Amino acid sequence: MCGASTCRWRLDPGQTPEHITEVLAQCVRLSGLRASYVEMICTRGQPPWGSRDPRQAVNQFYAFAVPYVWLANAEQRENGLHLQISDVQRIPPSSVDPTAKNYHWNDMTMGLLGALDSGFDSAVLVDAAGHVVEGPGFNVFCVHQGAIVTPDVGMLEGITRRTVIEMAQSLGLPLQCRALPASELREADEVFISSSGGGVLPVTRVDGRPLGDGRPGPITRQLVASYWAWHADPALSRPIDYAA
Amino acid sequence: MCGASTCRWRLDPGQTPEHITEVLAQCVRLSGLRASYVEMICTRGQPPWGSRDPRQAVNQFYAFAVPYVWLANAEQRENGLHLQISDVQRIPPSSVDPTAKNYHWNDMTMGLLGALDSGFDSAVLVDAAGHVVEGPGFNVFCVHQGAIVTPDVGMLEGITRRTVIEMAQSLGLPLQCRALPASELREADEVFISSSGGGVLPVTRVDGRPLGDGRPGPITRQLVASYWAWHADPALSRPIDYAA
Known part of the structure; x- marks a missing residue:
């Protein structure tokens, strides 16, 4: 039995989803x-010799x-990350399907190295058309005139x-899923990223340019608060019996 | 100190070339x-926690x-490999530099899986323009009217x-390094691949179509013979002192 990503790569973890949940x-x-x-x-492993x-x-x-992994440290969470739009192109879907989770990340790693060298906190990669796609371990969002893209x-x-x-649906915030030109990210009112390593994380500079007033914006802060409220909601959590 | 590929990935094996030669x-x-x-x-390894x-x-x-690795078994070396031109595109140089050796091979692996499922021996991948580039662990060549491409x-x-x-220079065989459309591979007089896992290996079918008379062609056989002659040449070898 396999999940969507493992099926896509023709991998079989050899465990039921119920058993994997129990193992975690x-x-x-x-x-x-x-x-x-x-x-x-799940790894491919080795064929016979x-x-x-x-x-x-x-x-x-x-x-x-x-211990819980943070994609951004405490100072970055408070003041916002500084992102570079990398000149490394994300591997295209025609080569490796990005919707199937993988750590096939040489493009991400080289983009991250370039960004760190230039004093940025992380990188976001573009596709061949110059549209922003994702960064190492995170999805990206921007806000223009109250609408999230x-x-x-x-x-x-x-x-x-x-x-x-x-959360955007729940809060009544308009959100569009569509191609996001790099120029639109640079000129956004707000930018934030999402990751299981920290939830919603503010971005306050793109390519060195401060966004808005240079502080995490109101919609970003609303989503950060909502994320941790949802995170603490027993209806969205699985309790761990540490005494068992 | 690092070699061309490790430098490109900003990796340092921490060994001189002379020491690596000795280790091997x-x-x-x-x-x-x-x-x-x-x-x-050489692997990236882990940063501190x-x-x-x-x-x-x-x-x-x-x-x-x-033990010596053969990319093709004895029967395939005798009768030629059957290659499929995959519909998986090779990761482009704008994402991951293919000239720097790496095993960032999900595209190659998925292409190989598709080819094996369809009864082929291996796959060769194309770029976005439909030009043949390489397969999992090998470079590709074709022969048209006596000229190698x-x-x-x-x-x-x-x-x-x-x-x-x-070897082509040494044997006086014309050889061109240029873009190779998939159609040209399918219609070639001869096709062969090169790999450190077997040297020069004949291909006798592409996408199911037999090439030439369906047997390894004369230029391919000449290069196979030359490869093993060079392989046995002390001037091109490094002796191992097993008694040391």
């Missing part, structure tokens, strides 16, 4: 961590719990991106 | 293998010797590809 809960319980980041990974047939590879499943193709349909879309 | 020779010597395939790998800065990652160097961009500049170019 066990990882958190055994770690004792109260603020934990859990991850599950001498074979180069990936169909004969024995897929492997891994899961772990670690996020790319619709060429990027991971991240679970936290989906949460942002659901 | 040691791998072969210690294995006792008389027909061995040696490989060296909590950091997402690839510049802080501690790069790792690995090397190993295994191989792609010039979008693929690894493989060491065995270079050997083929040098």
Whole structure:
């Protein structure tokens, strides 16, 4: 049995979704961590010696719990990230389907290295048409005159991106999923990113240019507050019985 | 100190070329293998806990010797490989530089899976313009009216590809490095691939269509013979002192 991403890559973790859920809960319980980041990974594994047939590879499943991972540190969460629009193009969907989760990230890593070297906090990559798609570990959003825009193709349909879309609907904020030219990101009133490593994270500069008044904007702050309210909502959580 | 590919990825194996050469020779010597395939790998490694800065990652160097790896089995070497021109596009140079060796191969792996499912022996990928570039672990060549053609961009500049170019010069065979449309591969008199896993390997069908008389062609056979003659030439080899 496999999920959408593993099916796309023709990988089989060899576990039911119910069992994987239980394994992840066990990882958190055994770690004792109260603020934990859990991850599950399926690898291709190796075919028998001498074979180069990936169909004969024995897929492997891994899961772990670690202290909660923040994509942005406390200062960046308070004052906003400084993003560079990278000149590295994101690998196109015709080569590797970005909607299927993967760590096939040399493009992301080289873009991140260039951004860090130039004093930025992270990078966002573009496609061949110059549209912003995603960054290393996050989806990207901008706000223009009260309306939120996020790319619709060429990027991971991240679970936290989906949460942002659901929060916008819940809060009555207009949100469009469409192509996002790099120039529109540079000239936005607000920019934020979404990641399971921190939820909604403000961006206050793109390519060095301050956005709005240079502080995290009102819609970004509203979504950050909503994210953590939802995060604490028992209806959206799975309790861990640490005493078990 | 780093080589061309590791420099391109901003990796440092932390070893001089001379020491790496010695390590590889040691791998072969210690294995006792008389027909061995040696490989060296440099990985990014991990940054310190909590950091997402690839510049802080501690790069790792690995090397190993295994029994000689053949990209094609004995029957395929005798009768020729059946290649499929994949509909998976090779990751473009604007995303990941293919001239810098890497195993960033999801595109190659998915193309190979599709080809194997359809009864082919392997796949060759194309670029966005429909030009053939490379396959999983090999460069590709075709012969038209006595002239050899191989792609010039979008693929690894493989060491065995270079050997083929040098052999063609040595044998007085005309060879062009230029864009190679998929249609030209399908309609070639001969096709062969090059790999450190087998040298020059004949291809006798592309997309199911037999090439020439359906047998490995004369220029391919000449280059196969030349490859193994060069392989056995002490001037082009490094002796291993197994008794040391």
